[in-house]
Amino acid sequence: MQAFEAVQLYFHRAADELGLDDAMRTLLITPEREVTVQIPVRRDDGTLETLIGHRVQHNGARGPMKGGLRYHPHVDLDEVRALASLMTWKTAVVNIPYGGAKGGVTVDARSLSRNEREHITRKFVDAIHKVIGPDSDIPAPDMGTGHEEMAWIMNQYGKYHGFNPGVVTGKPVELYGLPGREEATGRGVGVLTLKTLGRLGRKPSQVSLAIQGFGNVGSHAAKFLSEADCRVVAISDHTGGYYREQGIDVMQAVRHARNNKGLLDGLEGVEKIANEDLLELPVDVLIPAAIGGVITEANATAIEAPVIIEAANAPITPAADDILSQRGVVILPDILANSGGVTASYFEWAQNRQFYQWSLDRVRGELDRLLTQAFDDVWERSKKQGLSLRTTAFVLGIERVARAVELAGVA
Numbered sequence: 136m137q138a139f140e141a142v143q144l145y146f147h148r149a150a151d152e153l154g155l156d157d158a159m160r161t162l163l164i165t166p167e168r169e170v171t172v173q174i175p176v177r178r179d180d181g182t183l184e185t186l187i188g189h190r191v192q193h194n195g196a197r198g199p200m201k202g203g204l205r206y207h208p209h210v211d212l213d214e215v216r217a218l219a220s221l222m223t224w225k226t227a228v229v230n231i232p233y234g235g236a237k238g239g240v241t242v243d244a245r246s247l248s249r250n251e252r253e254h255i256t257r258k259f260v261d262a263i264h265k266v267i268g269p270d271s272d273i274p275a276p277d278m279g280t281g282h283e284e285m286a287w288i289m290n291q292y293g294k295y296h297g298f299n300p301g302v303v304t305g306k307p308v309e310l311y312g313l314p315g316r317e318e319a320t321g322r323g324v325g326v327l328t329l330k331t332l333g334r335l336g337r338k339p340s341q342v343s344l345a346i347q348g349f350g351n352v353g354s355h356a357a358k359f360l361s362e363a364d365c366r367v368v369a370i371s372d373h374t375g376g377y378y379r380e381q382g383i384d385v386m387q388a389v390r391h392a393r394n395n396k397g398l399l400d401g402l403e404g405v406e407k408i409a410n411e412d413l414l415e416l417p418v419d420v421l422i423p424a425a426i427g428g429v430i431t432e433a434n435a436t437a438i439e440a441p442v443i444i445e446a447a448n449a450p451i452t453p454a455a456d457d458i459l460s461q462r463g464v465v466i467l468p469d470i471l472a473n474s475g476g477v478t479a480s481y482f483e484w485a486q487n488r489q490f491y492q493w494s495l496d497r498v499r500g501e502l503d504r505l506l507t508q509a510f511d512d513v514w515e516r517s518k519k520q521g522l523s524l525r526t527t528a529f530v531l532g533i534e535r536v537a538r539a540v541e542l543a544g545v546a
């Protein structure tokens with residue numbers, strides 16, 4: 136099932152709980168604006184190529200729209216639409232004053248030189264600068280983009296509209312970025328894992344964890360949770376899984392990856408396992424933090440972990456979600472579990488608007504506070520209404536957006 140259908144399914148399940156009529160559903164699902172543009176680019180070898188870029192602004196009832204910009208060969212309008220709507224529900228669940236958007240260019244970022252990436256980014260801004268801005272739509276990094284692209288967006292946007300660093304987040308710290316933005320999603324996953332364990336009456340020191348993916352999110356989550364006394368028994372990246380029953384020295388793994396082009400292969404003192412086997416280990420908590428669609432109908436029954444924290448976007452397919460939920464597995468859904476990133480982006484935007492640099496301590500303190508509040512809102516409502524955490528998170532997000540739409544007056 137494609138991302139689009141999965142989001143629609145979860146939306147309608149929550150809308151059923153809220154008793155929303157068809158007219159309101161249509162209004163909430165329909166994006167406010169979709170922009171598709173051509174991006175002509177001269178490659179370094181002199182050839183001319185015409186790329187396609189999209190920006191979908193889903194809903195701005197609660198504030199300026201917010202969402203990443205991805206450079207990936209699979210980018211298409213349906214996917215961007217689905218991800219834009221997910222951002223609307225995600226910003227609402229964590230209760231920051233934003234709506235949702237998403238964008239992308241259909242291109243393999245790894246095939247581009249730095250020079251080509253810069254040209255594409257500036258051309259894309261040329262095409263969409265009229266519809267983005269610090270009060271309307273604020274892009275951020277996503278797959279295939281990072282702080283360099285964000286700095287170019289800020290610079291190119293400034294040529295049309297004057298200096299305004301709040302037009303984009305995920306910038307380099309030296310250029311109005313936020314200290315702690317890089318760790319924020321992984322740290323948030325860690326904070327929310329501890330909150331989940333606390334509600335289940337589990338002490339971190341009694342808990343074993345397996346984490347799939349050791350990139351930005353997975354490595355920071357592993358670091359945070361091992362420092363909190365959890366036993367991280369397995370980690371992985373696309374080179375394979377690495378297992379040690381007594382617990383992996385996460386800092387050693389971080390250092391190893393840092394000196395090995397970000398990769399874990401060759402890590403010493405661990406047993407090598409297959410990535411699929413990592414998912415089926417008899418651990419207390421499983422954290423998929425790599426890619427989508429790794430837990431499907433085919434392997435859902437083999438998953439032994441009683442708690443899954445969705446650090447990646449959509450790691451569990453809807454069919455697998457049904458199987459796991461029926462078995463009583465506690466699943467903390469992606470729209471809450473990985474919302475630390477967009478929350479820190481909101482802090483970056485707030486500090487840009489204040490022209491005041493936040494300290495790392497302040498960022499961490501505010502991040503922990505907002506995520507804890509969002510977690511408590513979702514957990515308590517889920518218990519009260521007897522709904523899964525995923526359906527509850529969607530209910531809460533959709534309800535807040537619907538209320539904002541109604542209060543502001545829809546027509």
Ligand SMILES: NC(=O)c1ccc[n+]([C@@H]2O[C@H](COP(=O)([O-])OP(=O)(O)OC[C@H]3O[C@@H](n4cnc5c(N)ncnc54)[C@H](O)[C@@H]3O)[C@@H](O)[C@H]2O)c1
Nearest residue numbers: 320348349350351352372373410424425446447448473476
């Ligand atoms: N970075 C953020 O702020 C953020 C925010 C929200 C959601 N996410 C989601 O979290 C996930 C991870 O993002 P990231 O920023 O850490 O990406 P990243 O590119 O830094 O790291 C991805 C990691 O996954 C590994 N990987 C790739 N394919 C794999 C496979 N088949 N099996 C096992 N490991 C594999 C890679 O080797 C790498 O270690 C993505 O789904 C992303 O959409 C990230």
